[in-house]
Amino acid sequence: MLTISLHQAGCFPPGSGWIRENGAGDGTGYAINVPLPPGTGHAGYLHSMTEVVLPALERFAPDLILLANGFDANVFDPMARQMLTADSYRAMTRMLTNAADRLCHGRLVAAHEGGYxxxxVPYCTLAFLEELAGTTTRITDPLAAVVAEYAAEPLQPHQKAVIDEAAQLVLRIGTHEIAAAS
Structure with missing residues (x-):
């Protein structure tokens, strides 16, 4: 099994989810953590998807994708300080459903696991569900105009550096290089 986690660095639980934590024993190399700096938003998460998540899925070639879908990276979450919008969740869902179609005959199972x-959260969830179902309810996000600038924030160099470091782990999936490098 391969696990990939995009999350805010040091948020919850504190002191865990660092890049160097990449599995143990026979599972070494099959855990990829992407501990994104607080404030990483739409651009950073989409860059994480294209540079880490999708290449890792391609390399691993799963029979099924299990998604623990946390909406706690949304711009208004009281626990985390990420800046995702409903459109961010829509875009990431599209990327995952396309990967599932390509890699494992569309087999994607999702569970809601966070968002406070x-x-x-209801608008993020709706965007996710609409994309997953390939339909639209035509319900608009009333906060879209307010958060549009957050989604327009470009990828910052310190965010890219973390993502690029995590992307190096993709090349090691299924090898023993990670154990030797740790």
């Missing part, structure tokens, strides 16, 4: 903004 009672007024914004």
């Amino acid at each position: 903004s009672p007024f914004y």
